[in-house]
Amino acid sequence: MATSGQVNTNTTYDSYFWVKWEQVGDQDIPNNRTQIKWTCGLYSEHKFYSNAIKMSAFSINGTQVFSGGTYSNFTAEGNQTIASGTMWITHNADGTKSFS
Numbered sequence: 001m002a003t004s005g006q007v008n009t010n011t012t013y014d015s016y017f018w019v020k021w022e023q024v025g026d027q028d029i030p031n032n033r034t035q036i037k038w039t040c041g042l043y044s045e046h047k048f049y050s051n052a053i054k055m056s057a058f059s060i061n062g063t064q065v066f067s068g069g070t071y072s073n074f075t076a077e078g079n080q081t082i083a084s085g086t087m088w089i090t091h092n093a094d095g096t097k098s099f100s
Helices: none
Strands: 004-010 016-023 033-044 053-055 058-060 063-066 069-071 078-090
Touching: 016 058, 033 053, 033 058, 033 063, 063 078
Parallel strands: none
Antiparallel strands: 004 016, 016 033, 033 078, 053 069, 058 063
């Protein structure tokens, strides 16, 4: 399993939503799993003041980790973190794992 990754989803106005994940600490070999930290947010080329944007819910490895929401009043350009959390990913019996 790779130790980190990122997925971007295009929006309008030179912006995109992103979901990042990274491995937290060492793999739990006895329990055949790895803990990851996920973070989601918006990258904007422009300042958003009162314009509302909506980020959809998403799942990692079949588990919904973010329920989505509507956000507004972004006052800076660049990356804006919306939510984050941690979860365990259980490996296959041979120690490998792919997830989406």
